[in-house]
Amino acid sequence: MTQGDRVKDVRKTLKLTLEEFGKKVGVTKQTVSRIENGINNLTDQMVKSICREFNVNYDWLMDGEGEMFSDLPQTVLDELCSQYELDDLDRFIVELYVGLPKDVRDGIKARAKDLIRKRNTSEEKK
Template sequence: MTQGERIKEVRKTLGLTLDKFGEKLGVKKAALSAIENGKRNLTEQMTISICREYKVNYDYLTYGDGEMFEDLPETILDELCIEYDLDDDDRDILNFYLGLPADARDAIKKQIKKIFVKE
C-alpha cells in the first residue's frame, strides 16, 4: 500500500471528505486527491501535519508499520476533557461509562433523563 493509499484509508476511517480532511491541514481537495492517487508525493511536512492533527501513527503513514492511530480513544477522551474543562473524576466517569455494555448505558441514560426532565 502506498502512502497515498494509507492517507485515503485514514481519511475514510475518520469518515471525512477530502474537503474536511484538508481543512485542518490547510490543503485543498485537489492536492489531497493528487496525493491519494499517487500523482503527487507526500512531503515530510504534510506527513507530520497529518500525524499531529489526526493522531496518526507516523510509522504507519510513512512505512505501513504498526497501528493506524496513536491511542485514538484516549486521545479523543483527553481532547474532550480539555475542551469542556473536565477534571480527573469527570474523565474517569466518562471512561467507565464508555466501557459499559449498551444495555447498561441505556439504563443510566433513562435515570439521568428522569432527573432532568420536568413534567
C-alpha cells in the same frame, strides 16, 4: 499499499470528505486527491500535519508498520487526569475542549478573558 493509499484509508476511516480532510491539514481537496492517487508525494510538513491532526502513527503512514492510529494522546490525557485528580466529567470537558476547532477555542478564551477583566474591575470598585 502506498502512502497515498494510507492517506485515503485515514480519511475514509474518519469519514471525512477530501475538502474536510484538506482543511484540517491546510491544503486543498485537489492536493489530497493528488496524494491519494499517487500523483503527488507526501511532504514532510504534510506527514507531520496528518499525524498531529488525526493522531496517526508516523511509522504506519510512512511505511505501513504498526497500527493506523497512535494512542499517545489518550496516554497523555490519562496522565493529566491522574496528576490533577480529574474525574470523568473533567476528562470529558478537557476532551471536548481540545477537540474544538482552533477558532472556537480562541472565542472561548476571549470570552473568559472578558469575564475575568469584568470581575477584576468590579472587585476594584468595592
